[in-house]
Structures are given as C-alpha cells and as structure tokens.
Amino acid sequence: MHNVLSRKIKGLEELQRCLPDQPYSIILRLKLAKAFKALGYPDLAVGDAYKALLLIDEVLGEGEYYEEALRTAKSDLESIQANTAQDAFEVEDQNAVDWAKTSCSECAYEILVSCLIDCGCLRSAFKYNSRALREFPNTDHFKSYREILAFKVKSYFEANGETLDVADIEEYPDKGLVRRELYPWNHHEPNRFSPETIRLLNEEMKSAGPKLEVKVTTLPLLASWNPTSSQVKQLGIFAKEEVSPGELILREKSLLTAVARLHEFYCDACSKKLDEDAVTLTCDDCNEVFFCSEECLELAQSQYHPVLCGVSFEKKARPSEAPDVLYSLLLIRAMALAEVQGAHPLDLKEVRYIWGDYHGLNLDRISCVDSEEYPKDPFRSVPQTLPFSFNLNVLNPLNILLKMDVNIFEQSHRYDTWIFNTLYAKFRGTASAEQGRDGRPEIGAVHPLWSLANHSCNPNVTWEWQGSIKFLVRDSLVEWKGGEPKHQSGLLAGEEVLSHYCDVTLPVKERREWAAGALGGECVCARCLWEEAEENKDKDDTAKLQPRA
Numbered sequence: 001m002h003n004v005l006s007r008k009i010k011g012l013e014e015l016q017r018c019l020p021d022q023p024y025s026i027i028l029r030l031k032l033a034k035a036f037k038a039l040g041y042p043d044l045a046v047g048d049a050y051k052a053l054l055l056i057d058e059v060l061g062e063g064e065y066y067e068e069a070l071r072t073a074k075s076d077l078e079s080i081q082a083n084t085a086q087d088a089f090e091v092e093d094q095n096a097v098d099w100a101k102t103s104c105s106e107c108a109y110e111i112l113v114s115c116l117i118d119c120g121c122l123r124s125a126f127k128y129n130s131r132a133l134r135e136f137p138n139t140d141h142f143k144s145y146r147e148i149l150a151f152k153v154k155s156y157f158e159a160n161g162e163t164l165d166v167a168d169i170e171e172y173p174d175k176g177l178v179r180r181e182l183y184p185w186n187h188h189e190p191n192r193f194s195p196e197t198i199r200l201l202n203e204e205m206k207s208a209g210p211k212l213e214v215k216v217t218t219l220p221l222l223a224s225w226n227p228t229s230s231q232v233k234q235l236g237i238f239a240k241e242e243v244s245p246g247e248l249i250l251r252e253k254s255l256l257t258a259v260a261r262l263h264e265f266y267c268d269a270c271s272k273k274l275d276e277d278a279v280t281l282t283c284d285d286c287n288e289v290f291f292c293s294e295e296c297l298e299l300a301q302s303q304y305h306p307v308l309c310g311v312s313f314e315k316k317a318r319p320s321e322a323p324d325v326l327y328s329l330l331l332i333r334a335m336a337l338a339e340v341q342g343a344h345p346l347d348l349k350e351v352r353y354i355w356g357d358y359h360g361l362n363l364d365r366i367s368c369v370d371s372e373e374y375p376k377d378p379f380r381s382v383p384q385t386l387p388f389s390f391n392l393n394v395l396n397p398l399n400i401l402l403k404m405d406v407n408i409f410e411q412s413h414r415y416d417t418w419i420f421n422t423l424y425a426k427f428r429g430t431a432s433a434e435q436g437r438d439g440r441p442e443i444g445a446v447h448p449l450w451s452l453a454n455h456s457c458n459p460n461v462t463w464e465w466q467g468s469i470k471f472l473v474r475d476s477l478v479e480w481k482g483g484e485p486k487h488q489s490g491l492l493a494g495e496e497v498l499s500h501y502c503d504v505t506l507p508v509k510e511r512r513e514w515a516a517g518a519l520g521g522e523c524v525c526a527r528c529l530w531e532e533a534e535e536n537k538d539k540d541d542t543a544k545l546q547p548r549a
C-alpha cells in the first residue's frame with residue numbers, strides 16, 4: 001500500500017489498539033475522529049466525535065461512567081502538561097471538568113458538525129451546530145457552518161420546488177451515502193474463496209441443501225464506477241447432482257430476522273406469520289414477543305432474547321425510511337446475537353461469510369491518497385454507495401446497546417461505527433424483505449446460505465419464505481423468445497442455482513430497476529441483453545418510419 005496511506009492507516013490502528021486500556025479517554029476519541037476524517041471516512045469520524053461528546057457529558061454530569069471518565073480526563077490533562085512542558089501543577093477535578101467543557105467540547109462539536117455536513121446529515125448537523133453556537137457563541141467556524149448549512153438546506157428545498165421559509169427543521173434532509181468498504185483494519189472478514197471457507201460453508205450446506213454445494217465462480221462486474229475490471233470472483237450455489245423440476249432443494253432457518261410491525265403477527269425468532277387462531281408461545285418475562293413453536297422460543301432464549309427482554313425500540317418510520325428501519329432492526333438482532341453468544345458481531349455465522357458488496361477498488365490507485373494535505377474531497381474520491389444516517393448508523397445502535405446494558409466505551413472493539421457500517425453493507429446486499437398490505441416492508445431476514453445464490457432473469461428456482469426460506473426447482477422456465485431451445489426445467493449436475501432478485505414477469509427496464517440495488521448495477525443476464533437489443537431495434541425501426549422535417 002502507498003506509503004502515506006499505509007502510514008496513516010497504521011497510525012489509526014495504533015489508536016484503535018489503545019482503546020481497551022483507555023476506553024474513557026476523550027482525547028483518544030478525538031484523535032480517532034481526526035484520523036478517520038483525514039483518511040476520508042467522515043461517517044466514522046462522526047461516531048468517535050459523538051462518543052467524545054458522550055464522555056464529556058459523563059465528566060460534567062456525574063453519569064454512570066462519571067468516575068472513570070473524570071479519572072481519565074485528569075490523567076490525559078496531566079500527560080498533555082508533561083508533553084507541552086507547561087509548568088506542571090496538580091490537576092484537580094475542576095481543571096479536568098473545565099478542560100472537557102471548553103477545548104474538548106469545541107473540538108468534538110467541530111468534527112461532528114463538519115463531518116455530518118460531509119455525510120449529508122444536514123438536520124443533525126444543524127441541531128449540533130446550534131448547540132455548539134450556544135456554548136461557543138463567538139467561534140468563527142460554527143458561524144461559518146451555520147452559513148454553509150443554510151445554503152445547503154436552501155439548495156435542497158429549491159431543487160425540490162419548495163422554499164426554506166416553510167420548511168420545518170424536521171424536514172431537513174438527514175441522510176447521505178458513504179464508502180462501502182472492506183475497511184483495511186477489518187480483520188474479521190474471512191477469505192471467502194479459501195478452501196477452508198468453502199469446506200465450512202459446504203458443511204452447513206449438507207443439512208440445509210444436501211444436493212447443493214458452494215463454489216467459487218466468476219460474475220460480470222456491474223458497478224459502473226469501476227472501469228478497471230469487467231469480471232469479479234464471487235461465490236455461487238451449484239447442483240451436485242441432477243435435480244427434478246418441483247423438488248425442494250434448500251431449506252434454511254435463520255435467527256437474523258426483523259419484524260417492523262406488531263409482534264403478535266409474526267414469530268419473533270423465524271418471522272413466520274402466526275395463525276390468528278393458533279395458540280402462540282410468549283416470553284414469560286416481557287410478554288411482548290411471540291413464537292410459532294417451542295423450538296423458536298428456546299432458540300430465542302438461548303441465542304438472543306435475554307438481552308432484549310423488556311427493551312423497547314422505535315419501529316415507526318416515515319414511509320421513505322421504512323426499508324432503512326428494517327435494516328436497523330436486523331442490526332439490533334445481530335448485536336443481541338453477538339451479546340448473548342459473547343461473539344464479535346462480524347464473526348456471527350449468520351454474518352461472517354455473506355457478501356458486503358464492497359467497492360473492491362485498490363485504494364492506492366485512487367486519486368488524492370498520496371497527498372499529505374487534507375483531502376479536498378471528504379471521501380477521498382472513493383465511490384459512495386452505502387446509505388448513512390446519524391440516527392441509524394450511530395445514535396440508534398448506541399442507544400439500544402445502552403438499553404441492553406452494554407458498556408459502549410469498553411466494548412468499542414465490538415460495537416463501533418465501522419462495524420455497524422459493515423453489517424449494514426452485508427444486510428443491504430443479502431436481506432430479503434416482505435411487504436405489508438400498505439406496501440411498506442414488514443419483515444426482513446438474512447439467510448446466509450440462501451443469499452449465496454446469484455441472480456438471473458431466467459431463474460431455474462423459485463423461493464418461498466415462511467419461517468424457513470426454501471428453494472424449489474422451477475417446473476417451467478420463463479418463456480422469452482431469445483431463450484435457448486435446449487433449456488428445460490430441472491437442474492443438471494454442476495449447473496448453477498440461479499435465483500431471482502426481482503419479479504421476472506416484468507419487462508427488462510423494470511426488472512433492471514428492481515434488481516439494481518441487490519445486484520450493485522444493471523443486470524446483464526442473457527435475457528436482459530436480448531430484450532434490451534429487441535427494444536432498441538423497435539426504437540430504431542420507429543425512428544426510421546418518422547417522416548423527416
């Protein structure tokens with residue numbers, strides 16, 4: 001890796017290594033935030049600047065971690081004195097409180113507001129900048145952020161044909177896109193193509209789909225921003241033997257599920273729809289979650305529910321935010337699974353091997369990385385494809401962890417913004433969701449084996465999801481004129497299992513729009529290419545028939 005970049009990343013990793021010994025250090029959080037910002041991750045800087053503000057509140061407000069935070073602030077201040085060769089004086093509690101309240105607080109707000117603006121979280125930036133201005137009314141950078149925010153918000157509303165005068169702060173935009181990346185310091189991501197990984201996945205596959213196997217394959221690279229390569233190595237599912245039409249070839253149950261509506265209607269563990277008349281089981285302690293079977297109740301109690309028992313969380317969302325809320329509920333479930341199992345969330349079996357659809361670009365080759373100077377582009381010219389909001393990527397997960405009685409400072413190595421972002425990246429590429437009658441997503445789930453199947457608009461399987469998820473071999477294939485005459489339903493030994501990420505009865509344009517999110521680009525399967533060419537031919541013929549002016 002390039003010298004400057006690799007030095008900066010090493011510096012960041014050194015700071016991260018200090019966290020277990022100094023979890024309550026405001027200065028360490030601010031250094032981490034600055035390091036993330038300088039590396040082109042304003043979203044990750046937001047996370048640490050916010051934790052610095054939480055620690056400042058602890059020092060000032062005598063909260064749960066008051067003693068630890070104050071003790072650390074005093075020792076940090078003493079080290080600063082020693083390093084700057086100031087006249088050493090004994091640091092009293094009040095000195096540390098004053099220091100936290102002034103220079104630490106100003107620095108934390110400065111990073112938080114500037115990075116929230118970079119991430120498109122204008123509502124949150126506006127709120128924190130207003131607080132900063134109340135505390136530091138004569139500070140130039142908060143005044144200039146107010147101007148920048150006013151301009152950005154005005155431009156946003158004007159672009160939507162509205163005026164700022166009528167806009168309520170709650171209507172300000174509060175989400176943007178950030179880098180979707182296998183972070184260089186993420187040591188939890190396995191080599192998905194190693195024989196060991198393939199062996200492990202196939203061990204799991206033996207019970208879920210005995211006639212199937214996971215193999216490494218090559219797929220067309222669909223991301224339009226990557227001109228360097230046309231193909232990409234990935235995983236896929238293949239038939240080990242011939243399979244007849246109509247056969248059920250995979251049945252997988254997962255606890256990584258999310259229910260965005262009242263729990264009475266769905267099993268909390270597997271998300272199966274509950275029969276209104278059937279006797280359902282519930283957790284005796286909270287009486288708030290329901291289960292379809294003894295098995296699901298037991299799995300919930302042993303794998304995730306104890307830390308969520310009695311914990312309430314907001315599920316209501318504006319219609320435009322409904323899918324994001326479902327992803328955030330999956331994040332909460334992943335944290336609960338990790339907590340009860342004493343595991344790192346990225347090491348969970350439901351999460352570890354699934355594809356995060358990271359950009360895959362070589363960071364060394366991207367412009368801006370070789371400059372020591374502060375990058376002009378806050379994201380260092382790396383494509384931004386991962387949705388980010390202060391609420392869902394920082395605030396909400398930390399609040400839930402606090403409710404789960406997790407010490408968010410001591411457990412930063414398991415619950416940090418980059419870990420939440422990685423989980424979201426994995427869920428966004430692989431989760432299935434089902435809509436309610438009003439069209440809003442109601443339940444979601446990640447099934448790690450099922451999600452290894454690639455897409456085709458001429459799929460050879462269909463899938464059903466009722467508690468467990470199932471692949472059934474199609475009785476008949478989609479009929480399209482350009483289709484190969486050979487093709488009959490059923491699977492041949494060695495044939496790839498091709499699922500569908502969209503409704504395959506739609507015309508090519510709509511199919512491509514629907515599947516683009518899960519595919520990371522426009523589908524180029526044989527059917528799409530043929531139908532697109534036919535449509536273009538029709539357009540050309542129509543154009544030729546137009547009389548010339």
Ligand SMILES: C[S@@+](CC[C@H](N)C(=O)[O-])C[C@H]1O[C@@H](n2cnc3c(N)ncnc32)[C@H](O)[C@@H]1O
Pocket residue numbers: 219220221222234235236354355357429430451452453454455456518519520524525
């Ligand atoms: C749910 S995963 C499928 C499993 C994935 N191949 C893996 O290695 O885990 C979805 C990702 O697979 C890739 N993919 C699936 N079907 C594809 C297709 N027909 N063409 C190109 N890429 C495809 C895309 O990168 C997409 O983001």
